[in-house]
Amino acid sequence: MIQTKNLHKYYDQLHVLKGVDLHIKKGEIVSIVGASGAGKTTLLQILGTLDKPSQDNGLELRINNEDILSMNDKTLSKFRNLNLGFIFQFHQLLPEFTALENVCIPAFIANRPKQETEIEAKKLLDYLGLSHRINHKPNELSGGEQQRVAVARALINKPAIIFADEPSGNLDTASAENLHQLFFKLRDELGQTFVIVTHNEDLANMADRKLIMVDGQISN
Numbered sequence: 001m002i003q004t005k006n007l008h009k010y011y012d013q014l015h016v017l018k019g020v021d022l023h024i025k026k027g028e029i030v031s032i033v034g035a036s037g038a039g040k041t042t043l044l045q046i047l048g049t050l051d052k053p054s055q056d057n058g059l060e061l062r063i064n065n066e067d068i069l070s071m072n073d074k075t076l077s078k079f080r081n082l083n084l085g086f087i088f089q090f091h092q093l094l095p096e097f098t099a100l101e102n103v104c105i106p107a108f109i110a111n112r113p114k115q116e117t118e119i120e121a122k123k124l125l126d127y128l129g130l131s132h133r134i135n136h137k138p139n140e141l142s143g144g145e146q147q148r149v150a151v152a153r154a155l156i157n158k159p160a161i162i163f164a165d166e167p168s169g170n171l172d173t174a175s176a177e178n179l180h181q182l183f184f185k186l187r188d189e190l191g192q193t194f195v196i197v198t199h200n201e202d203l204a205n206m207a208d209r210k211l212i213m214v215d216g217q218i219s220n
């Protein structure tokens with residue numbers, strides 16, 4: 001599902017990713033752990049096609065069997081909208097829209113019908129314990145509630161791959177456990193693939209595979 005070879009990233013002189021080779025299978029839940037500054041977010045952004053790797057000999061980046069590096073921006077945006085979902089710690093909800101509208105937006109971009117989308121969005125929000133807050137805007141929601149809206153937004157198009165960076169970072173223990181269980185439920189029901197950067201040991205160890213990043217490389 002995701003394949004990389006010799007992935008490097010430089011920010012000017014700073015060599016952040018130092019040759020990452022990865023093979024993640026469909027339906028796999030992979031966690032990435034490692035010290036602050038090791039390059040985890042950088043790797044996730046590149047796997048999620050939000051950033052580009054530095055050119056290097058033998059560089060490969062294939063997602064869902066597509067050669068990401070050969071796509072132009074327009075093709076890539078469409079590919080991203082249809083195949084990839086993102087859950088980040090700084091969730092960037094759109095402030096002028098309600099929780100429900102925020103969740104629906106990726107589906108509207110993909111031209112899905114309004115009614116069906118809203119039913120689905122409500123189901124997701126309900127599962128995440130937010131049915132009483134769906135008509136509120138982000139600034140009327142707590143940090144953890146906003147985080148859960150962002151999770152629902154990431155899932156609305158049933159993307160084949162979900163990238164999560166500290167998905168439960170803002171959540172209390174019970175909400176975090178709920179969210180982690182949702183990941184496994186989705187994988188079992190829909191065969192979705194998850195790549196999760198986390199400092200949460202329970203979540204990291206629940207994954208099918210735990211990758212440890214050390215100084216820009218996968219160490220195991």
Ligand SMILES: Nc1ncnc2c1ncn2[C@@H]1O[C@H](COP(=O)(O)OP(=O)(O)OP(=O)(O)O)[C@@H](O)[C@H]1O
Nearest residue numbers: 011012014016034035036037038039040041042043
């Ligand atoms: N846009 C950027 N420009 C320059 N340097 C950057 C940029 N983004 C990240 N870095 C640097 O690259 C290194 C890796 O950053 P990254 O965000 O990938 O770390 P991380 O493993 O996610 O850490 P954390 O656990 O703290 O989130 C750090 O030294 C960081 O300062």
Ligand SMILES: [Mg+2]
Nearest residue numbers: 040041042165
């Ligand atoms: Mg990070």
